[in-house]
């Protein structure tokens with residue numbers, strides 16, 4: 001396992017160890033799934049992905065107070081993937097934020113909007129055993145709050161629930177799938193992509209949206225999204241953001257003194273050990 005190490009200073013009495021993992025992209029299928037899903041699973045292969053995830057979880061069980069998984073646990077919806085995800089998410093130490101692939105029926109086939117997401121959600125009934133759209137858990141005096149931003153948008157009800165968590169008065173670490181826009185992260189992402197391709201961070205302004213109209217419409221902040229991004233950046237009880245989705249590791253301040261820890265992908269066996277002091 002390639003273990004990155006980071007620290008976050010927030011004045012805790014007792015240090016807290018977090019294992020941050022993300023983007024496992026497990027790709028399982030069985031006889032209950034159709035031929036298209038089987039072809040997808042075959043193309044991706046799965047042995048190392050599961051092995052790496054189990055290795056990361058074993059490390060987290062032994063060395064961490066909490067394991068945070070920020071989504072894309074599975075690569076696409078399938079009966080076998082749902083069964084696997086339910087087993088993984090039953091792990092007591094694991095705290096989960098859903099990714100876009102949790103709702104992906106056939107990777108990249110469709111415009112990913114609320115209706116598509118809810119279709120996939122209905123397909124996985126009765127769910128995966130962990131809340132997928134908003135969750136909160138207090139560990140060692142820190143409130144970990146997961147908010148689904150997997151389609152690059154936030155909903156008003158998520159803002160209401162986040163404000164309720166803030167009323168608890170504890171320091172908060174926000175766990176997201178897609179990172180929030182920050183200039184140096186954007187520049188780094190662009191430097192890794194092919195000319196003409198785009199980034200997919202949450203809260204991009206017009207200047208930083210993809211040229212591709214199809215992608216721009218998906219990513220352009222709608223409704224309460226821009227307000228929520230500003231709220232997460234400026235609210236003083238929110239101390240840091242954990243995110244994945246871009247498949248590389250990068251740490252930068254969203255605003256001065258508030259880091260966003262983006263962690264590389266689990267299927268390449270990357271993980272981050274975050275010590276909160």
Ligand SMILES: [Fe+2]
Pocket residue numbers: 072099100101177245246
């Ligand atoms: Fe993703």
